Amino acid sequence: MVRIYGDCLSGNCYKLKLVTELLGTPHAWKFVTWTDGGTRTDDFVSRVNPAGKVPVLETPKGEMIPESGAALYYLARDSHLWPTRESDRAQVLRWMFFEQYSHEPNLAVSHSLKTAANPATETDTKLAELKPAGEGALQTMEQHLSTNDWFVAGAPTIADISLYPYTYKAPVAGFDLSDYPHVVAWLGRVERLLGFISMEDAIAQTTPAK
Template sequence: MLTLYGSLESGNVYKVRLLLAQLDIPHRRIDVDQVRGEPRSEPFLAINPIGKVPALKLDDGRLLSESGAILFYLAQGSAFWPDDGWEQAQVLRWMFFEQYNHEPYIAVNRYLLRFSKNPEAAAERVAANAVKGEQALETMERHLRDHEWFGAERYSLADIALYAYTHVAHEGGFDLAGFPSVMAWLSRARARPGHIGLMQETSAEAVWRLGE
């Protein structure tokens, strides 16, 4: 059985959990929590030297990390990764956008405001990230004015990658009320078969703690 390392609160881990749920792939989860500093702990660095979750261990012991790489690996042969080379490139385009223009600002502000012990100390960084995060949301809004999905003509890995932190952007201080096309897209994504919420464990999951 596949083993996923990461916590429920992590949007990057949620991307993988969402795809696993939508592909109906059973797995177990080992709770590795950023708030407890566990991704940078020696036991976890021995598993994933990059020191970040998510990480996925295959049945044969191979270890894959980076949410986009894991999504790509799991989605092979499924409807979430298109066959056409142009569409594949479009999906990657938005996944790279998520990693460079979106996650570093929206996810980081969510972390700083919701989970850090001293958010006041990060006020300047939060303010700078807010500007960049708004720009990412504006980009998404503009795209969605005449597209139903990101990347392909149907729901794909690009939508999963972008859904993860956009749907909790308010926790990072972003107001989605000014982005009606983004809100409509979030609703469409939520209506996809097999969708699970961020904090929703699936029945397929057994949860262990790191070190157990």
């Protein structure tokens, strides 16, 4: 059985929970979060991830796989969420790299700035800096989804799973999704997939009671 280290308050961790629910993958969830120092303990850094980050997937043989995109690949590699044609597989990776390079650094960081308990004085300046690139990422998605129901090969893949969390959270991050109607329709398609779990339910299921 695989084990997942992380907290679903992070969209990058929630992606892994979402794919395990869509695939019915047996797994153990080990709650580890940055906010209470859990990702920086001696045990975590020496045994799980020297970089002190979540999520990390532990394989049944005890091998540790950091980086959400790598973990999504490992979880989905034998499923319908990883296509069979090689050029489709490359397109799935294309959208997953797009997400980590052009989407997440703008939308997730904006979300984190917007929801910070103690906003810093430079928050508004940083949000303004991230805005154009975030809008650009949403525009790239909107254009692709205007002629495609899903990102690759006309069916859901881990590309869609990867792009879902921080697009769903975009309004909280200060982005108005009414400018992106095809993106909104695609969010709905993801949410109607059999086995879909919302971020809120994922948080409730994986966060220990205080």
